[in-house]
Amino acid sequence: MQLIALTGGIASGKSTIGKKLEELGAVRIDADQLAREAVEPGSPGLELITQRFGGDVLSENGELNRAALGTIVFNDTEALNDLNTIVHPEVRRLLVTGIDRARQNDLDSVVVYEVPLLVEAGIENASEDLNFDAVVVADAPAELRVQRMIQLRGMSEDEARQRIANQASDEARRAIADVLIDTSGTEDHTIHQVEELWQQLTRQS
Template identity: 55%
Template sequence: MYVIGLTGGIASGKSTVAKRLAELGAVGIDADQLAREVVAPGTVGLAAIQAEFGDSVVLPDGSLNRPALGAIIFADPERRERLNAITHPAVRQLTRDRIAAADAADPHAIVVYDVPLLAEAVAGGLVTFDLVVVVHADAATRIRRMIDLRGLTEAEATQRIGAQATDEERLAIADVVINNTGSIAATLAPVDALWERVLAAEAGKIAVTDGIRLPSSAAQD
């Protein structure tokens, strides 16, 4: 099995790259989706969040009130760490389970683990990656996307960027960087080319070259 770690800052275009790799045949594991699963209505995770942050973070239908929780944690790093302490262990276990299931189903599977906190996953020994791909766009571009596409204020967008790893931390662990500040179409060709190299690498024909820098694009996260 070949495991790709895919990461990028908020609004960098990471989800578009993940979707394309899945279309090409990768087994996608989305850390954000796993995080939603561990706080679904009726879960231990959601109960712990309600106990920690209060009833305002749970909607009348029993689901998580994400805007209310986001307003709390993005304004207070200590409270954000309390949330992480609740959700991260459960997400880590689900990650291990999904990767093991992919391996059992097909030992030659190419798994793409799509995760915002990939640098932390590497440091914590959660996953051993064959290749780390970072989707990169400058902060100004990402802020504009969040304002235009998500309806955030500039202050809210800046706050969310500040809550994540820095560009330097992500780029420091990258084998491949996709610079994503142009058109969506411009992303697909280099991603496709990367996929062909990964197929060859998984088959043992070549090694995917470290430090590849791929052309820029503007796929939206």
């Protein structure tokens, strides 16, 4: 089994790359998805969030109101740290379960862990004991990512900049990259690089 970390800033194209790798045969594990599972209704994670942030972060049906919580935590570093402390251990547990499952299903599988926060506090320890075979970084300038968030996701410019301000710098991510995928061009350009990466990965195994 090969374990690949796929990281990048918000709206850098991680999902575009992760989905293509999955199409080519990789097992994709998405940290954002695991973070959602960690706070499903009835979960200890959601209970802890309600204790810390109050009932206003729940919607009427008892689910997490993500927009409300996002507005709080992306404007308050301490609140974001508290949220990370609640959610990240459970993400980590779900990740290890996912990796074990992939290994049991196929010893030769290529597992791609798509994780926005690999170099930030909370998740960075992952690289030490998980032993990634390679770290792939989706790389596009922050300004371009702001434009994507505004145009494609309907975010305000302030919101988009706040999200970026709460993440590591492009330089910090580049410093841990074994493979850099330039996502500043067309999607076809990105996909082409992913196909080349897949060829390299499967030649090795």
